[in-house]
Amino acid sequence: MATIINNVVVRDIRFPTSQGLHGSDAMNAAPDYSATYVVLETNDPGGLSGHGLTFTIGRGNEICVEAVRSLSYLMLGESLESFTADMRGFWRRITGDSQLRWIGPEKGAIHLATAALVNALWDLWAKSEGKPVWKLLVDMTPEQVVACVNFRYISDAITSDEALDMLRRQADKKAEREQEMREKGYPAYTTSAGWLGYSDDEIRQRCRDAVSGGWTHFKQKVGGDIEDDIRRARLLRSEIGDERTLMMDANQVWDVGQAIDSMKRLAEFRPWWIEEPTSPDDILGHAAIARAVRPLGIGVATGEHCHNQVMFKQLLQANAIDFCQIDSCRLAGVNEIIAVLLMAAKFGVPVCTHAGGVGLCEYVQHLSLFDYIAVSGSLENRILEYVDHLHEHFLDPVVIKDGRYMPPTAPGYSITMRPESLADHQFPQGRVWRV
Amino acid sequence: MATIINNVVVRDIRFPTSQGLHGSDAMNAAPDYSATYVVLETNDPGGLSGHGLTFTIGRGNEICVEAVRSLSYLMLGESLESFTADMRGFWRRITGDSQLRWIGPEKGAIHLATAALVNALWDLWAKSEGKPVWKLLVDMTPEQVVACVNFRYISDAITSDEALDMLRRQADKKAEREQEMREKGYPAYTTSAGWLGYSDDEIRQRCRDAVSGGWTHFKQKVGGDIEDDIRRARLLRSEIGDERTLMMDANQVWDVGQAIDSMKRLAEFRPWWIEEPTSPDDILGHAAIARAVRPLGIGVATGEHCHNQVMFKQLLQANAIDFCQIDSCRLAGVNEIIAVLLMAAKFGVPVCTHAGGVGLCEYVQHLSLFDYIAVSGSLENRILEYVDHLHEHFLDPVVIKDGRYMPPTAPGYSITMRPESLADHQFPQGRVWRV
Numbered sequence: 001m002a003t004i005i006n007n008v009v010v011r012d013i014r015f016p017t018s019q020g021l022h023g024s025d026a027m028n029a030a031p032d033y034s035a036t037y038v039v040l041e042t043n044d045p046g047g048l049s050g051h052g053l054t055f056t057i058g059r060g061n062e063i064c065v066e067a068v069r070s071l072s073y074l075m076l077g078e079s080l081e082s083f084t085a086d087m088r089g090f091w092r093r094i095t096g097d098s099q100l101r102w103i104g105p106e107k108g109a110i111h112l113a114t115a116a117l118v119n120a121l122w123d124l125w126a127k128s129e130g131k132p133v134w135k136l137l138v139d140m141t142p143e144q145v146v147a148c149v150n151f152r153y154i155s156d157a158i159t160s161d162e163a164l165d166m167l168r169r170q171a172d173k174k175a176e177r178e179q180e181m182r183e184k185g186y187p188a189y190t191t192s193a194g195w196l197g198y199s200d201d202e203i204r205q206r207c208r209d210a211v212s213g214g215w216t217h218f219k220q221k222v223g224g225d226i227e228d229d230i231r232r233a234r235l236l237r238s239e240i241g242d243e244r245t246l247m248m249d250a251n252q253v254w255d256v257g258q259a260i261d262s263m264k265r266l267a268e269f270r271p272w273w274i275e276e277p278t279s280p281d282d283i284l285g286h287a288a289i290a291r292a293v294r295p296l297g298i299g300v301a302t303g304e305h306c307h308n309q310v311m312f313k314q315l316l317q318a319n320a321i322d323f324c325q326i327d328s329c330r331l332a333g334v335n336e337i338i339a340v341l342l343m344a345a346k347f348g349v350p351v352c353t354h355a356g357g358v359g360l361c362e363y364v365q366h367l368s369l370f371d372y373i374a375v376s377g378s379l380e381n382r383i384l385e386y387v388d389h390l391h392e393h394f395l396d397p398v399v400i401k402d403g404r405y406m407p408p409t410a411p412g413y414s415i416t417m418r419p420e421s422l423a424d425h426q427f428p429q430g431r432v433w434r435v
Numbered sequence: 436m437a438t439i440i441n442n443v444v445v446r447d448i449r450f451p452t453s454q455g456l457h458g459s460d461a462m463n464a465a466p467d468y469s470a471t472y473v474v475l476e477t478n479d480p481g482g483l484s485g486h487g488l489t490f491t492i493g494r495g496n497e498i499c500v501e502a503v504r505s506l507s508y509l510m511l512g513e514s515l516e517s518f519t520a521d522m523r524g525f526w527r528r529i530t531g532d533s534q535l536r537w538i539g540p541e542k543g544a545i546h547l548a549t550a551a552l553v554n555a556l557w558d559l560w561a562k563s564e565g566k567p568v569w570k571l572l573v574d575m576t577p578e579q580v581v582a583c584v585n586f587r588y589i590s591d592a593i594t595s596d597e598a599l600d601m602l603r604r605q606a607d608k609k610a611e612r613e614q615e616m617r618e619k620g621y622p623a624y625t626t627s628a629g630w631l632g633y634s635d636d637e638i639r640q641r642c643r644d645a646v647s648g649g650w651t652h653f654k655q656k657v658g659g660d661i662e663d664d665i666r667r668a669r670l671l672r673s674e675i676g677d678e679r680t681l682m683m684d685a686n687q688v689w690d691v692g693q694a695i696d697s698m699k700r701l702a703e704f705r706p707w708w709i710e711e712p713t714s715p716d717d718i719l720g721h722a723a724i725a726r727a728v729r730p731l732g733i734g735v736a737t738g739e740h741c742h743n744q745v746m747f748k749q750l751l752q753a754n755a756i757d758f759c760q761i762d763s764c765r766l767a768g769v770n771e772i773i774a775v776l777l778m779a780a781k782f783g784v785p786v787c788t789h790a791g792g793v794g795l796c797e798y799v800q801h802l803s804l805f806d807y808i809a810v811s812g813s814l815e816n817r818i819l820e821y822v823d824h825l826h827e828h829f830l831d832p833v834v835i836k837d838g839r840y841m842p843p844t845a846p847g848y849s850i851t852m853r854p855e856s857l858a859d860h861q862f863p864q865g866r867v868w869r870v
Binding site: 027028029030031032056057058059060062063064066067070097098099100101102103104105106107108109110111112152153154155156252255256257278279280281282283284285288305307308310311313314317318 | 462463464465466467491492493494495497498499501502505532533534535536537538539540541542543544545546547587588590591687690691692713714715716717718719720723740742743745746748749752753
């Protein structure tokens with residue numbers, strides 16, 4: 001019997017994180033981590049359903065909720081099997097509605113909403129196969145993986161034949177790498193020590209906790225007053241020592257010239273990368289910054305606001321990034337992420353997925369595992385972000401051991417939230433939002 | 436007494452244009468031209484109010500409506516004067532809400548909605564000054580114009596000092612050019628002959644009407660089957676003759692390589708430009724296409740989907756466009772448009788504003804007049820789009836004489852719709868939408 005999607009439920013879920021300045025940075029002063037949360041309900045007698053979310057930081061979540069409603073007619077009444085039989089066609093259809101496309105195209109609220117729906121479909125598919133999403137992906141043949149990708153607008157950077165060749169070259173070591181991941185997990189770093197809103201004392205304490213927890217890579221938020229940035233960099237470096245790795249994240253606050261000037265001053269603390277030094281749309285700007293800071297031993301990282309595969313294509317073509325930070329919700333779901341993983345592998349740029357927020361850690365572990373096992377085949381210069389917030393709301397939260405993500409084992413995409421968490425954080429009716 | 440904005444009304448207005456395939460092209464098969472229509476109501480005893488809209492093509496308009504609602508708290512209860520005293524600050528504030536910004540930033544539904552509000556404020560301002568928007572702009576000092584612009588992320592391409600110098604150099608000829616415009620109007624071209632959904636007979640008839648109406652520039656939609664494109668190009672060329680100008684518009688359907696191949700085949704019909712040959716996000720792709728087609732005498736035009744000043748900056752820096760087609764609603768209103776006009780003038784690229792849709796012709800005449808009179812000071816290779824639909828719904832519709840836009844004289848931004856048109860086209864309750 002076909003599995004029919006007979007209802008698309010969408011909810012506005014928000015966490016009042018602004019109260020503790022968790023997640024504060026130079027651009028996002030007081031975010032309320034939020035999710036446009038989607039459930040694809042089906043006719044399955046066992047209650048099979050697909051869960052997905054897109055991440056926002058508070059106001060504006062209602063716009064993504066509205067966008068999910070507008071898109072849902074493209075999935076309602078259709079069967080899971082009709083989509084999985086032609087994943088490229090499904091993705092083209094849901095990103096290509098000729099009227100809805102106008103308010104993107106492939107960017108902003110409509111693309112974020114598309115991510116929630118596409119990821120919910122992958123969750124549904126994986127659950128129906130009894131596998132976590134990473135394992136569903138890893139078990140696909142190269143032909144099946146490539147059949148998920150829409151090569152429109154990226155064929156000048158990668159063709160489906162090239163992608164097939166790359167995947168085939170990695171195929172014979174897949175089992176070995178999968179075993180390695182199951183034993184050791186995927187390396188991670190922590191952003192939990194360096195939020196801009198934290199006091200020096202809080203940073204110091206969090207650094208010590210993280211060092212004793214086995215973490216080796218630390219990220220500092222920069223882009224406020226440069227003297228403050230320098231003071232905090234000195235503090236972080238003194239706490240983590242010379243042998244551990246420090247990254248910096250400016251969250252888009254600088255112009256191109258400012259970014260270069262600031263990083264010249266911060267270079268003495270040996271940051272491994274500068275993340276989001278300027279506007280996420282500025283491909284040529286990132287390339288100019290990269291040219292200026294590479295001689296100082298600093299790489300450029302960006303991607304959490306990079307809105308589609310066409311933008312990533314250009315960041316790679318322009319040699320503008322040293323680290324490719326895909327976001328599981330900014331891109332329109334697993335299909336588009338596969339396209340970017342393939343391009344990054346072709347251009348030899350390591351993918352270090354963006355996480356944090358709510359649910360992003362749960363999502364991206366699947367993507368990094370797939371990247372290592374089946375696409376890039378490498379862990380060199382690759383590390384997955386980890387933030388220690390809000391995991392308690394998920395049925396299958398991430399498992400961290402000695403600073404590494406352990407592969408999830410439950411079927412699906414690890415994003416199903418606890419019913420009581422959904423009820424409490426429904427905006428504005430839920431318990432936490434009632435005064 | 437201060438003019439206080441005491442209500443922000445937003446309406447979902449749609450025209451059933453898909454029924455006649457007006458506006459059909461290779462990407463947009465059946466658009467219903469629509470507007471997210473905003474009224475800034477004030478405490479003015481004479482009923483002064485500011486009207487603005489953002490243009491969409493049907494489904495998705497409800498998402499922009501929701502986005503206007505989310506943004507409106509940034510204007511409600513504030514005075515017109517507090518905004519006009521610091522237009523740069525106003526624009527930074529309405530594009531910079533730290534939570535709403537996440538679902539852009541500065542792109543997609545949130546940016547389209549911002550355009551409606553910003554343009555409504557300009558309408559309100561111009562009405563309060565008793566001038567059309569173009570005249571309000573032309574009468575500003577260079578310092579006042581520059582004070583509207585946010586140079587964030589574009590300072591590596593243009594500084595406020597450079598912008599001031601450019602405006603000052605044009606200042607002494609402003610009165611002369613204004614007089615010229617009042618007498619002769621601004622040159623235009625028509626897109627009304629070449630829609631993709633029209634039959635050959637309809638194209639032939641519309642060409643003959645347009646030639647006898649004094650039009651000298653014609654645009655053909657391409658990007659369907661290449662043999663069809665060639666047949667229609669031959670038809671258009673035979674109708675308009677060798678001395679008139681033909682432009683082509685692919686509405687984003689090609690990949691980079693396809694665009695180059697197609698234009699090599701269409702070059703024999705001597706198109707002046709190829710518009711939107713590929714993804715609007717593909718700066719490097721447009722640059723590659725431009726390098727390939729310039730030797731054939733064809734320029735590259737794009738901009739109607741170019742979502743912000745950072746993207747236009749790069750199109751100019753990369754020498755990717757020969758014609759800069761700003762859209763009055765895709766960019767976030769007059770402030771951001773001024774930034775792009777200044778950059779285009781600095782890089783020596785002519786601005787040919789995008790119009791059509793509903794209300795876009797009404798809007799952009801103001802922008803092209805300002806560009807000529809005060810910014811670029813040139814009409815060379817500049818021509819304004821005209822489409823002959825839906826003007827009857829506006830209180831002050833465009834006036835075309837001998838293929839030229841005559842400067843509007845009524846105060847405001849020419850976008851106020853007739854009350855009965857608003858009532859009839861309200862979606863889904865209005866008369867035209869009731870079955």
